[in-house]
Amino acid sequence: MLTHNVAAPSSLCPILSNDWHFHVSDQLISPHNLNPNLFWRASRKIKGCRLKSSFWESIRSGILKNNTTQIVEPPSTLEEEEEPLPDEFVLVEKSQLDGEVEQIIFSSGGDVDVYELQALCDKVGWPRRPLSKLAAALKNSYMVAALHSVKKLPGSGNEQKRLIGMARATSDHAFNATIWDVLVDPSYQGQGLGKAMVEKMIRTLLQRDIGNITLFADSQVVEFYRNLGFEPDPEGIKGMFWYPRY
């Protein structure tokens, strides 16, 4: 039987020590769930945004689906001044009966090993790209977010750390960002980790005052991104590619 903890990054949700407890972090303010006056006031003060409650519902239901868990703390309410996201924090923690603990750690510091990334791209079935170009792409991305799985057996001090997800964004550091290459290890898909990773990226970009966040979504993942707040072709704006090679 597995128990799950979700450790929330914000200081608003203290991490409880009891294995049974489950925390949901802040809620995203979307323009649709605020009254207009509140939105304008909030949009000037708020450095970052929080997730729509439906997003956290979907994460929760994914993690809770097969487990006996309890939600101890209700989602926190609207906060005017939000603290910046730390560069690295624990998203999920799982304890097994034999004592092994696995943490899924989110980081936005760009600590991605290019060989691990190549292996991950292979695992999800992407066509091979030259290692040197992969390295250049990581180096020249404005933000590189990663998910690592860290497994420890208590009393062993040994830990096994593996890259299980990545996403990156290019940007002009002022107005626009474009998210590329979002991937999660197939063994870890379906748990809301990809959603969490992209949500954190968005939050970080907004905190850096980059207001236009874009991406190009394959047709089968348009819904995935819609659920994160993305809209295709707003006001008829079309994403275009120069002589795309199929």
Add this chain to the structure above:
Amino acid sequence: MIVVKRVVGEMLLHFSSLIGESFCFASCPRILKNNTTQIVEPPSTLEEEEEPLPDEFVLVEKSQLDGEVEQIIFSSGGDVDVYELQALCDKVGWPRRPLSKLAAALKNSYMVAALHSVKKLPGSEGNEQKRLIGMARATSDHAFNATIWDVLVDPSYQGQGLGKAMVEKMIRTLLQRDIGNITLFADSQVVEFYRNLGFEPDPEGIKGMFWYPRY
């Protein structure tokens, strides 16, 4: 009578979708339309090994009867004055953006292309009037992808194929640097403009998406 000289010889090349081959400067007929012009240098033919585009070169040169010469110069070296850019954005009617952010955007773009008009009266002791009349920039990861943003041309200079030339040069430069995925987001009224440059909307159903766009 105005004589227009096409000074850059190798601009007219055959359009091809493959990297390494050159493509057509589609708008050149347009410059001829209303003027008595001469093309002084014939377009060079298809070359297998293409020389890298110089950072700066003359796109168009016009001579007036009074002797004034105006050159339109393309540059990709990023030499854009932020105050001139702000004035140009005002001129095309774009909403104002903070100067500091404009400067940061220019600094952190992978490529900044510009069009300048340089007017000289011969014998005027080399006095010349240089004005920014167009700009386009691209962000990139320097390896796979580039996205073109903020393409603008001074309304007084529109309709001459200058915007097309500018974007075409950017594409060529990006391809020469082996950046194969060139993208952009086009307002509905300019989708055709970019289609004519070789861009395709929603290939294989890929959708451009924006996070909570503000209208």
